[in-house]
Amino acid sequence: MENGTHYRTCHLCEAMCGVAIDVKDGRIASIKGDDKDPFSRGHICPKAVALQDLHEDPDRLRKPVRKTTAGWQEMEWDEAFDLVADKLHQTRKDHGRNSIGVYLGNPNVHNHGSLVSTMPFLRAIGSQNRFSATSNDQLPHMLASLEMFGHQILFPIPDIDHTDLFICIGANPMASNGSLMTVPDFRGRLKALQQRGGRMVVVDPRRTETAKLADQFHFIRPGSDALMLMAMVHTLFEEDLVDLGPAERLVKDVDLLRLASLPYTPEAVSEHTGLGAEDIRTLARDLATTRKAALYTRMGTSTQRFGGVATWLAYCLNILTGKLDTPGGVLFTQPAIDLVELGAMSGQNGHFAKRHSRVRSLPEFAGEYPASTMADEMLAPGDGQIRAFVTVAGNPVLSSPNGRRLEEALGGLDFMVSVDYYLNETTCHADVILPPTAALERSHYDLIFSMFAVRNFAKYSEALFDAGPDSRHDWQILLELAHRLEKRRKGGQLPLRSELGWRAFKQIGPDPILDMLLRAGPYGADVGRVRGALQPAIDLAMDILPKRHPLRGLAQLSPLNRRWQELPKGLSLKALKDNPNGVDLGPLQPSLPDRLYTRDGKINLAPRRYLEDLGRLHEALTAPFPEALQLIGRRHVRSNNSWMHNSHRLVKGKDRCTLMIHPKDASRLGLQASDSAQISAESRTITLPVEITEDIMPGVVSIPHGWGHDRDGTGQRIAADHAGASINDVLSDDNVDPLSGTSVLNGQTVNVKVWRPERQRKRA
Known part of the structure; x- marks a missing residue:
């Protein structure tokens, strides 16, 4: 790597802060915030300077290792791939496809190479016993988005740069830089909000770093957020404050929610929540009467006994007060690579409870079972018991409940492999560890967090350091394992067409795919010269094809869609390389009804599964805390x-x-x-x-x-x-x-x- 300053996105949390990394004599000399990054504007948190520590860490594994009676021993890559493929294939052959379990940690979503290669790998494994950090984190938000808007990753994002009231419940963006709300320099954005006369209100069981900057703060008892939020809904109906705003013609079942809220008066929930009844009413009134306002909830409300209901009610409050799809309220993003639309085109909107886990009958979400039942599935004998396990960039022993029990379960497996460059509390139970390159040794594009950003933005970072010939990127590891598993499943040889496809996929890697998606997206090719000739065909496709027809989806996503006429054009991998500080794509904009993916094109304000769970909430209301x-x-x-x-x-x-x-x-x-x-x-x-x-x-x-x-x-x-x-x-x-x-x-x-x-x- 040549000396000088190199620009990159920090990948250590969701904020996507731009960093300027000075390199001298092949080593990092300094890491600073990138003042020219239009999204983070020079802000970094203390984590960014640790990029150097992670890259240079002497404890980081560089070659595959296997566990022996004499300790960990290094292996060559081909030997390691064959050993892992043989063990996984034999487990599946002897005990069935569900005898293999897979856990994906959250660093995978910061890595476009891993995201591109994960699905082929999971298909090659073929197991229903899949788990991830999702059920320890954001699952209630994904479920609410699926039930209400028709797509599991279509999240309403607070327009914090333009709002005048920000109500923050169970979240600490001063520490997190936002979560499912990518917001670098939250302190600076909050200061700007307050300077324009706006306010922030925080509700939390702890006076967090965010709460200490708030204009108003309320303690709340853990697990009671759903009661408070339902009392706010009650207040809106009782005081005739419901105003659906721009979404009015799109929302259905308002009366069902009104009826459901009747028992939850602020007085009835006050003792259980710890908030005064008048404080709850004031929160509801302020949200309703402030034209530009947004209510935001996160981990404190989602990872609790009423996480599903609480997250749904937070969405409902933004809708009932007319803040959905309104500047200064909550809006949907329009990223350069629209995984929401791409998923819908391929029928991957998401699904819930299509099947249930073997031991505790817990519902799957998008093909994954809750992480809380991983140990059950390993320890309980019977058909479908997990006997081999794969972890990819995860440490569930420390991140999932009852870690000691999970340790016991991992210790009893027939075989375990981890794709990870640390020997940590989980991977120490593996038989083989396959270490990928470090983040600064590979290119970077934030596919996921661009969809949650408070401003539309795109940035690509080239690899900063050469990984070396005896190293493998995680996408190479996953694709190689998938290829070898497929060959073993087919008796050792694949059809020529399939074999050539695998080889091509492994050769090109994720960046050409990234380029194709950028060019085909709403900010892609500058089509001014051909628009006149092709526009009639595009318009016809939009008019006559069914709403979810793949060709209509391609037309809708294409730069030729009239909806994107005002957006900047010409985005490609080369364009991003020519702009290493990133490209600003503009503020969040209203996008309904085009952005809805429900079958009837309506927002489901009162999905039945939430209404059915209110019996449990009412029991909590009548029980002593x-x-x-x-x-x-x-x-x-x-x-x-x-x-x-x-x-x-x-x-x-x-x-x-x-x-x-x-x-x-x-x-x-x-x-x-x-x-x-x-x-x-x-x-x-x-x-x-x-x-x-x-x-x-x-x-x-x-x-x-x-x-x-x-x-x-x-x-x-x-x-x-x-x-x-x-x-x-x-x-x-x-x-x-x-x-x-x-x-x-x-x-x-x-x-x-x-x-x-x-x-x-x-x-x-």
Whole structure:
């Protein structure tokens, strides 16, 4: 790599911040924010400088390794591919296709190469036992989008750059830089909002980093968000504040929601939520009467016992107050590569509960079962038991509930392979680890998070460093395994046409596909010269073909669509390479009804599965709230996932893996700031230092996620020196939202007591 400044997108969280990386003598000299990036405008968080640590990490695996009685031994790639393909093929042959399980971690969605190669790999595996981080994260949002708008990844995004009221519930964008709302420099955007006379209101069980900047803050008891949101819906109907705005002719079943909200008066939910009735009414009134306003919810509302209902109600509130498809409200993005439309063209809008898991009968979503049942499927004998397992860029031992039980399950497998460049708490159970190149050794384009951005934007980053001849990108690893599995399934030889197709796919890689999608998209080829000749045919296709006909979809996505006439044109891979700081594609714009994918072209305000779950919500309304302490997670700006804890820049400073507890609860339990506390639920126990603070609601305790690096057999030395404890070692994997199958990560009850180790006996 030549000396000088190279521009890139930081891939360590959803924010897509632009970075300027100075290289000198083949090494990184500095990492700074890219002032010329039109989206992030020079902003970076502390994670960005850790790109150097991750790239240069001596603990990172560079060659395949296999576990032996003498320890881990390096292998050649061909030998490793053959071993893995043989083991997986034999498992499928002996025990059926569902005897192989697959888990995909969330780094995959930051990697366009992995995304392009994942589907061929999963098809070659052929198993229904698929899992991912989705059910520990954003599944309720995907379900609501599928049920209400007809597509699982069509998310309404707050137009924060133009809103005058931002209501933030169960989210901490100051630490996350947004989640399902890609928003670099949230602090700067909030400052601009407040300078134009706007306000931010935060509702959370903890006074988060975001809450400390809010104009108004309310504590709320964990797991009660759905009650508060339903009381806000009740208020809108009761006070005649419902105004659907631009979406009025598109919304159906408003009366069903009105009837469903009748029992949930603000007075009825006040004690359970911890909010005063008038505070709830004021929230509803302010949302309804502020012309440019947006309500946003995230992890705190989605990963709880009523995650499905709470997320649905948040969508409903934006719709009922006319904020959907309105500048300053919530809008749908129009990315350069429209995976929403591409998915719809191929019939991949999403699906839910087409089948249920073998052991606990939990619903699948988009072909994946909830992560909370992975251990069940490995431990319970019978037809379909998982006997071999594949993980790709994931560490579910630390990121899924009841990690110790999952460890037990992984230890009993016949075979396990991990595509990962760390020997971590999950991959240490593998028989073979296949390490891909690091992020700076491959090109980058954010296919997924461009769809969630608060402004339409496109940016491509070329590989910064040469990966070397004896390395493999993750897309190469997945495609090679898929190819070899297909050959074994076909008796060792594929038809010539199929064989040539595999070879071509492996040779061209993801970037030519990326270029094709950019050119064919709404910002693609400049078609001014040919528009006159082709426009009649395009218009005819749009008029006479059925709404979901593939040819109509191609016409709709094409730059020739009249809808895109005002958009900038000429986007291609070359154009992005010529603009390494990125290309601004403009603010979010109204897009209804074209953006709906429901069969009748209407917004389903009251899907039946949500109405049916309200019986459970009403039971919560009439039951006493828990007297035991309720546990919530938290996030720090220096820590996104467990794999970032091997960077000395990110873990330095004071210990952040602590138990946050309110002074009243600490006093009642006899805890002092210098103590450690034992946190337990049933037989699951962890120990953490105590942090006493009024920033946590009484009756609530908080532990950050992603820690717990004290396991034996791992190979991350810095992480082990800052081990902390895993919140998932105390959370139950039996506790899921029955509506969506989402893991309950917030609101489980725990016991807390002082922990003082016995004094060591004096040596004789």
